Amino acid sequence: MTRKNAAAAVHGMSDETWKRHANPWSVWTRFASIPAFELAVWSRQWLGWWCLAAVVAVVVWLWLNVRLFEPVGPTSWTARGIYGEQLHVDGKVPVEHKxxxxxxxxxxxxxxxxxxxxxxxxxxxxxxxxxxxxVLAQLWRIDRYGLLFQQYLREQSADGAT
Structure with missing residues (x-):
């Protein structure tokens, strides 16, 4: 099992979960979790050890996030990016993207x-x-994953046409 597969397994990423995570609401609210997590940790200045409750809340949100939203197909920029990320986790990345x-x-x-x-x-x-x-690296990665997914679809349709 690769590190990517292990991370996906820890998050319980089934095909259905990937489809739910592809929902733009899932993607953008995960971005919003970055400053929420930072604020939770920073709040140790004011809250002491109680800041761990806020940290746990953000971590639980991140786990729930990929399960809460309706599953979507690869119709949006973010969805294509998440479908491409799934290809990466599955080890289906062409050399030119690695x-x-x-x-x-x-x-x-x-x-x-x-x-x-x-x-x-x-x-x-x-x-x-x-x-x-x-944030910039993640946005660029989503874009690259979207290109990867589109390339994968083209190759699949070319293989099916022959």
Missing amino acids: MTLNWLIAAGLAGFALIAWGLIAMNVWPLTLGTVTV
Whole structure:
């Protein structure tokens, strides 16, 4: 089992769950969870250990999020991106996409490291820079996944036409 498959298994990502996660409401509300999580951690300044209740609430929301919305087909930009992400998790990524996706994943991890630094040190600038980096990397990844999915559909229709 690869790391990607393990992460999908931890989140209980079935085909139905991927279709629900493809709903634009799921995608955009997950983006909104980034500052919510940061605020929950930052609130330790005011709430002490009670901030963990807010952190747990965000984590539970992230788990529920991919299950709450109606399943959708690949009709929107975000939905095509999520369907492409599923292809990535399933190991169906053509070589020409792998390097870009790896760089975008690395950029997202660097942004996450900056977020962690900002939250640990209670320093706004690495937190802000990290958040911007994570969001931009994720948006670019969704776009790349959408291209991957469209390429996959073209290849499937070409294989079926021959």
